[in-house]
Amino acid sequence: MSESQVPSSPQIGGIGDFLRFLLSEMKPKGNLITPFNVISSIIVAVGLVLIVIRFVYGIGSITNLDQDNPWGIWIGFDVVTGVAMAGGAYVMTFIVYILGRKRYHAIVRSVVLNGFLAYLFYAGALMLDLGRPWNIINPIIGNNFGVSSVLFLVAWHFMLYMAAELIEFSPAIAEWLGMKRLRKILGGLTIASVIFGITLSTLHQSGLGALFLMAESKIHPLWYTEFIPVLFLVSSVFAGLSMVILEGSLSHKVFADRVSKDLHHRHDDITIGLGKICAGAMFVYFFLKVLVLIHGQQWDMLMTGWGAWFLVELIGFVLVPLALFFRAVREENVKMVKVAAALALTGIILNRINISVIAFNWFAENPYTPHWAEYWVTATIICLEIWALRWIVNRMPVLGDPPAWARNMDH
Amino acid sequence: MERRDFLRNLCIAGASAVGVAAAGEAGAARQKKEFVSVLVDTTRCIGCRNCEVACATENGLPIPDNKDKTVFENIRDMTPDQWTVVNRFDTDDGEIFVKKQCMHCNQAACSTACLTQAMYKTENGPVIWRAGKCMGCRFCMVSCPFVVPKFEYHSANPKIQKCILCYERLEDGGIPACVESCPVDALQFGSRREMVRIAQNRVADYPDQYEDHIYGQDEVGGTGWLYLSAVPFDQIGFRDDLSHEPVPELTQNFLYAVPVVFLLWPAFLNGMRYIKTEEDEEAQIEEVYNPGDES
Numbered sequence: 001m002s003e004s005q006v007p008s009s010p011q012i013g014g015i016g017d018f019l020r021f022l023l024s025e026m027k028p029k030g031n032l033i034t035p036f037n038v039i040s041s042i043i044v045a046v047g048l049v050l051i052v053i054r055f056v057y058g059i060g061s062i063t064n065l066d067q068d069n070p071w072g073i074w075i076g077f078d079v080v081t082g083v084a085m086a087g088g089a090y091v092m093t094f095i096v097y098i099l100g101r102k103r104y105h106a107i108v109r110s111v112v113l114n115g116f117l118a119y120l121f122y123a124g125a126l127m128l129d130l131g132r133p134w135n136i137i138n139p140i141i142g143n144n145f146g147v148s149s150v151l152f153l154v155a156w157h158f159m160l161y162m163a164a165e166l167i168e169f170s171p172a173i174a175e176w177l178g179m180k181r182l183r184k185i186l187g188g189l190t191i192a193s194v195i196f197g198i199t200l201s202t203l204h205q206s207g208l209g210a211l212f213l214m215a216e217s218k219i220h221p222l223w224y225t226e227f228i229p230v231l232f233l234v235s236s237v238f239a240g241l242s243m244v245i246l247e248g249s250l251s252h253k254v255f256a257d258r259v260s261k262d263l264h265h266r267h268d269d270i271t272i273g274l275g276k277i278c279a280g281a282m283f284v285y286f287f288l289k290v291l292v293l294i295h296g297q298q299w300d301m302l303m304t305g306w307g308a309w310f311l312v313e314l315i316g317f318v319l320v321p322l323a324l325f326f327r328a329v330r331e332e333n334v335k336m337v338k339v340a341a342a343l344a345l346t347g348i349i350l351n352r353i354n355i356s357v358i359a360f361n362w363f364a365e366n367p368y369t370p371h372w373a374e375y376w377v378t379a380t381i382i383c384l385e386i387w388a389l390r391w392i393v394n395r396m397p398v399l400g401d402p403p404a405w406a407r408n409m410d411h
Numbered sequence: 412m413e414r415r416d417f418l419r420n421l422c423i424a425g426a427s428a429v430g431v432a433a434a435g436e437a438g439a440a441r442q443k444k445e446f447v448s449v450l451v452d453t454t455r456c457i458g459c460r461n462c463e464v465a466c467a468t469e470n471g472l473p474i475p476d477n478k479d480k481t482v483f484e485n486i487r488d489m490t491p492d493q494w495t496v497v498n499r500f501d502t503d504d505g506e507i508f509v510k511k512q513c514m515h516c517n518q519a520a521c522s523t524a525c526l527t528q529a530m531y532k533t534e535n536g537p538v539i540w541r542a543g544k545c546m547g548c549r550f551c552m553v554s555c556p557f558v559v560p561k562f563e564y565h566s567a568n569p570k571i572q573k574c575i576l577c578y579e580r581l582e583d584g585g586i587p588a589c590v591e592s593c594p595v596d597a598l599q600f601g602s603r604r605e606m607v608r609i610a611q612n613r614v615a616d617y618p619d620q621y622e623d624h625i626y627g628q629d630e631v632g633g634t635g636w637l638y639l640s641a642v643p644f645d646q647i648g649f650r651d652d653l654s655h656e657p658v659p660e661l662t663q664n665f666l667y668a669v670p671v672v673f674l675l676w677p678a679f680l681n682g683m684r685y686i687k688t689e690e691d692e693e694a695q696i697e698e699v700y701n702p703g704d705e706s
Contacts, residue, residue: 060564067488067561070549098680100687131547131562131569135527144527144544150662151550152526153669191684199676203669210665214520214554214658217650229665 018177029394040383047380050373051128059131062373068361069368074129076356078378080208081349082122083158084232087240089115089165090201093194095277106263107270109172110251110398111244114389116165121385123158128377150210157204164197175406176396187409206233212355220359222301222310225292228355234288237281239348241274242341249338255393260401268334275337279325282344286318306362313354317347446517446536447581448603449590450610451510452639453647454620455597458483458497458508465592466495466512469577486648491561491572495589502646509647510589510598513538513559513574514627515635517603520658521551521560530560530571536603536635537576545571556631556653576635606637613639632657 054062065072092111095101127133138144139152140159146152167189174183209232216224225231252259252267293314301307321343328336357368393399401407460477467474472492475482483499488511495512519538521530529545532538540560547569552560563569577587585591590598599606610625626644627634630653638644645651 056567058563058565058567058569063564065564067490067552068558070552070562094680098684098687100684100691129548131549131571132545133547135529135544135546138527138544138546144529146526146528148523148659148666149526149550150665151524151548153666155526195677195680195684198680199673202676203672206665210662211550211553213661213665214524216658216661217556217653218553226661226664 021177025395040386043376043379043383047377047383050377050380054128054377059129062371062377064368064371064374066368068364069357071129071356071360072368073353073357073370073374073378074125076353077349078122078125078381079129080211080356081352082118082125083208084205084236084239084348084352085243085345086115086118086122087201087205087236088244089168089240090198090205091237091240091277092244093168094198097191097194098198103266104270104273106260106266107244107248109169110248110393112165112168113172113392113398114243114247115240116162116169117385117389117392119158119162119165121381121388123162125378125381150207150213154204154207154211157200157207161197161200161204164193164200167193168197171406171409172396172398172402175402178403180405183406184409201236202233205236206230208232209355212360215360218361219355220306220362221296221298222293222306223355223359225296227288227292231285231288231292234281234285235348235351238278238285238344241278241281242344242348245271245274245278245338245341246345251389251393251399255399258393259399262401263399271334271337272329272332275325275340276329278337278341278344279322279329282318282322282325286314286322289314289318306359309354309358313347313350317343317350321347444535445602445604446515446635447576448536448601448606448635448637449576449587450599450601450606450637450639452597452599452613453507453509454639454641455595456497456508456510457595457597458499458506459594460497461592461594462510462589462598463493463495463497465588466574467493469580469588470494470575489559489561489573491563491570494572494574498648500647502642504641507640507642507647509638511648512589512636513576514557515574515576516631516658517633517635518631518657518659520554520556520631523659523662524550524554526550533578535578535581537578537581538573538635539575539578540571540573542570547571554658556650556658603633603635603637610637610639629655631655632660 050062059065063072063074089112092104092108096104096108127136130136139146139155167186170186171183171190174180174186206229209228209230212219212224212228213226248267249271252264302311321340324336324340324343327333328340361367397403397406460475460482463475464477466472472494475493486498486500487496489496495510497508497510500507500509515536515538517536519530519532522528522532522538524530525545526548527544527546529541529543530538530551531541547562549560549562549571551571552558552562559573561572563572577585577589580587586600587598590600599609601609607625607628610628614621614623614625620641622640622643624640624644626638626640626649627636632655638649640647643651
């Protein structure tokens, strides 16, 4: 724990000092002209133009959505898949704060930050898909509560969960700003917001699946089941953790100078441990999927083209990564854990896109395929999120150790 | 004890006021009007498309040219500015014309799906859409088993468009514009109970002319629009595989589980955490009693 890793916190003398500190922190750090910066700037610049076009000429101007396919990849990928992948935050806070597994403590901040940003940007991307976003105030202020709607539940849980995650992360902000008393208060809120956050996550991860329950007559029977909510919840556990594994090893390299020694030493150990949990969760998920398939008595459908596609998802991207996770954990093979995580994540993308887009209106003569601008805007959102993540990680104690004064504030 | 008496009286007054209000509500519920309904007899329809014109006129939509018979060459769907269409089907029984529009389900999936109550099942039966509440999420479109609500994809201020069963005309004691325009009584308007009875009688009286199936009587728990046909309904563009269970019931179990999870989960998590802390303390105590015991 060398001093260089402790982020410089401002010596607050007065409001003037504080503002000067904020202003200096606003400036970008490091080399501006990097391949990533150039490419992402182009993506964002074009993406912003596309977004302007969308708001002037309507959603149909840059998407291929139609009357039969009202939801495309902005919902199916950005929101439905994005939230599953952000599930790592509630799983990690459960492991660290409820089960008390301290060895994962070093990554919990970065996981919560990633979760929060994912919700902020991907749920924020929802605003682009809303035809009349100015009326989003209605379900919030309560003049029109559609309480019978699953979407009402999901929307509220998104908002509340974002608040819970912000509180969970807020000690890092206070440490960055050098606000000791605030840090102590915010640290005291962590457990409550963790418990609240896990509860909210349980409900809205499954709730995202429940959104599709009323579309029984439109979703292919191999994917439609009354157990969609349970499947969504269970799969969010390993989807979230797989994301933590991949994202963790990536930011470990990218932000090498910000990583604490402690985390650096434990990183492989943590990755193997997460792989073990993934293996368990995936086993439960696979078991449930097979159980639903048997229960539905739809063996004959497996012989169709749709059945083949279903098996690609179930065997190639559930069973194979499941076996890989088990093997990797037994052999303590970090690399194999990462391969398994990548396959598992692909499987999650496939599953969510299948239910919300591909197997939705499967009988349609002209199936929906996304407009290039739909992909582009999605890429824009991802770039913006990475910018935000990078800005925060380079300033606040996320991967590194908190400042010395904050180290013994919890417990 | 004047003050206590006063309070007590106030409480009694309050309670009785609530009681009266509740009783009044219950009374109103009992007197609630039956859902309205339209019976479509497809054996009578001649494909004149007067209903399309009447609908457009009533709702301020572009007026279709009903002299143009080429439209029948393709099966058409409703659009944001055409809330009803008449299609022609070539069946075992020759050409059959079928009018299509929102079915106004008894338990509407769209209104259940709506998180702002913009899509709204009125107590008379019409399902209406309210611009000031809608946020354009299109969950109603995802949920509707008949793919009825249409969205204006090319507008900066898009609306959800669909038949609203001329609910304003109904409030003034009128009948829907399309029904009024029908020259051959293929459309009949009345209470749902009455329309079901008429349809049943017609099927019973002329078993050779009709399929023994009133479409909409049981589909998705019953719809406001009912159809009679001479041929099986899958030949005239209807899905015959829809469940008789109301669509909103598909999410009911999930929604019932929400408050239970919301109350039990935090308590359970807290309990787990408590046990874990206890365990840690036990371990510490043990360490104090057995110092140097490394295993």
